Amino acid sequence: MKQQHSGQTRGRVVVIGAGIGGLAAAVRLAHAGLDVTVVETRSGPGGKMRTVPSAAGPIDAGPTVLTMRHVFDDLFTAAGTQLEDHLHLTAQPILARHWWPDGSTLDLHADPIATEAAIGSFAGARAAAEFRRFHHRTAQLFTAFDAPMMQAPSPRAAALLGAALRTPAIWPTLLPGMTLARSLALGFQDPRLRQLFGRYATYVGGSPYRAPAVLGLIWQAEARGVWAVQGGMHRLATALSDLARAGGARLRFGVGALRLRQNWGRITEVQLTDGTSLPCDCVVFNGDPAALAEGLLGQVARPAVTQNAVAPRSLSAWVWAFAATASGPDLIHHNVFFGKDPRQEFGPIAQGQRPADPTLYVCAQDRHDPTAATPSGPERFEIIMNAPAKSQPAPHEDQECHTLTFTQLARFGLQFSPTAPISALTPPAEFAKMFPASQGALYGRSPNSPLAALQRPGPRTSVAGLYLAGGGAHPGAGVPMAARSGQHAAAAIMHDLSFR
Numbered sequence: 001m002k003q004q005h006s007g008q009t010r011g012r013v014v015v016i017g018a019g020i021g022g023l024a025a026a027v028r029l030a031h032a033g034l035d036v037t038v039v040e041t042r043s044g045p046g047g048k049m050r051t052v053p054s055a056a057g058p059i060d061a062g063p064t065v066l067t068m069r070h071v072f073d074d075l076f077t078a079a080g081t082q083l084e085d086h087l088h089l090t091a092q093p094i095l096a097r098h099w100w101p102d103g104s105t106l107d108l109h110a111d112p113i114a115t116e117a118a119i120g121s122f123a124g125a126r127a128a129a130e131f132r133r134f135h136h137r138t139a140q141l142f143t144a145f146d147a148p149m150m151q152a153p154s155p156r157a158a159a160l161l162g163a164a165l166r167t168p169a170i171w172p173t174l175l176p177g178m179t180l181a182r183s184l185a186l187g188f189q190d191p192r193l194r195q196l197f198g199r200y201a202t203y204v205g206g207s208p209y210r211a212p213a214v215l216g217l218i219w220q221a222e223a224r225g226v227w228a229v230q231g232g233m234h235r236l237a238t239a240l241s242d243l244a245r246a247g248g249a250r251l252r253f254g255v256g257a258l259r260l261r262q263n264w265g266r267i268t269e270v271q272l273t274d275g276t277s278l279p280c281d282c283v284v285f286n287g288d289p290a291a292l293a294e295g296l297l298g299q300v301a302r303p304a305v306t307q308n309a310v311a312p313r314s315l316s317a318w319v320w321a322f323a324a325t326a327s328g329p330d331l332i333h334h335n336v337f338f339g340k341d342p343r344q345e346f347g348p349i350a351q352g353q354r355p356a357d358p359t360l361y362v363c364a365q366d367r368h369d370p371t372a373a374t375p376s377g378p379e380r381f382e383i384i385m386n387a388p389a390k391s392q393p394a395p396h397e398d399q400e401c402h403t404l405t406f407t408q409l410a411r412f413g414l415q416f417s418p419t420a421p422i423s424a425l426t427p428p429a430e431f432a433k434m435f436p437a438s439q440g441a442l443y444g445r446s447p448n449s450p451l452a453a454l455q456r457p458g459p460r461t462s463v464a465g466l467y468l469a470g471g472g473a474h475p476g477a478g479v480p481m482a483a484r485s486g487q488h489a490a491a492a493i494m495h496d497l498s499f500r
Helices: 020-031 069-078 112-123 125-150 157-165 168-174 180-187 191-204 213-223 234-246 299-304 343-350 397-411 428-434 479-498
Strands: 003-005 008-010 012-016 035-040 089-091 094-099 105-109 227-229 250-253 257-263 266-272 277-279 282-285 316-327 334-337 360-364 379-387 415-417 466-468
Touching: 012 020, 012 277, 020 035, 020 069, 020 234, 020 282, 020 479, 035 234, 069 234, 069 479, 105 112, 105 191, 112 125, 112 191, 125 157, 125 168, 125 180, 125 191, 125 213, 157 168, 168 213, 180 191, 180 213, 191 213, 234 250, 257 299, 266 282, 282 479, 299 466, 316 397, 316 428, 343 379, 360 397, 379 397, 397 415, 466 479
Parallel strands: 012 035, 012 282, 035 250, 094 334, 282 466
Antiparallel strands: 003 008, 089 227, 094 105, 257 266, 266 277, 316 379, 316 415, 334 360, 360 379
16 A cells, blocks of 8 residues: 655556566565556666567577476466466476487486486486485475575574585585585586586676585576476566566666665666656666666665675676578487587686687577477577676677587587578677676676575665665575565565654
8 A cells, every 4th residue: 555755646667678677576565555657768677677579470599498386386376366366377397308429318307216226327326416415415405495585684694504404415515615516426426417517607606616615596486396388488578578567666667777876775666768857765776786787867865775786796698599491419498519618618708709619508499398299480599698798899700600600409410490690689789788897797796605505685775765676686696586685675665764
């Protein structure tokens, strides 16, 4: 219910950016009775959850993996409805299919017992036992840190220490200098399994050779279920924007925020790029927090975050999105084609260069239903190759990326007809243009340090009335984490307004 303050409507919130974090905040605030307006420079919702057109229909060109479904079940419940009434999700019995240059393949299953058996067939009984221990240890990590880290609005070192002290089995993972790669080297004899589980650091924009071992818990997010969204991931963004409107929120596309104004030390107005202004009590910024530090919303917002909260930057990617007919390996929805040596991927990236031997992720968007027949004719594909964050393209970068990507896949026998055109590529420098101040980084601040999770900005900023949501804010990158950040921002606003 809207409250009154100084004779004016109280609870007026402007959400800047219609990414998943901003939409999640808008849904919760609107259905709680606040006056919400969302402004977005693009022509529709989604932010990085974007699509590009093709002859086969809109192709996802952003996130493709949906995990932690309960986060979205909770979000729809908070709006008085059920997720099933708005979206059709298909659980994936096979989480991902993996290929190596030596010809070996491995499926990871939603059933951990099936995964253990598959690993036993793939690499022997010892490897199966190693996986069983890894799965158990990461489950303990996930349980220990879920409440004090992922669910807490602002994690505290003391709470994390307490969680660790209560679970002695995870102590080796938390030792100083224990990177994910080192932890996996101690846990798995087979280098292919080290490479596979090390890849989870890239889910949040990190390198397994630099990210802390605790990021192994990301496996648990996937092991507890992966879903495909019928119609593509972008349908989730559209469903959330519709849900926000149903709660009374106004969504304005094609207009952005130019600067913030304050009065008596508090944000009171958002000036827009179309020359109009929106008076407000609070603002949720759903963009890269680095944009605030760089003054892109005016001097008022500069103190909102520190440089340490937004730098160094995470990984970026070269992303292909195109329609074609595929031949070769038996693809499923999520597929990974590994290079021979992960050091030849992450070593050059750390130096700001293109990987010499990349791992390539291939999403076959139209194979989301495991019970359906293989599509005939052109399908929609998204291919992702890890890249360093950068704002300027290198000479001939696009063509060199094309050659590297499709030559690498051809070694596995995977061919596309027609071959993807250069225009189907989004390079890091293009992401830098799309998302101001990001430098092309797709995951905000880099996770490659033991304290990265505590240095990321929380929902509240040092500027009164200004709040953060999105992958650059706590609890970090990933679709469910961005939605959780919107929940934290909405809760902080409702709490703070109630005490004004």
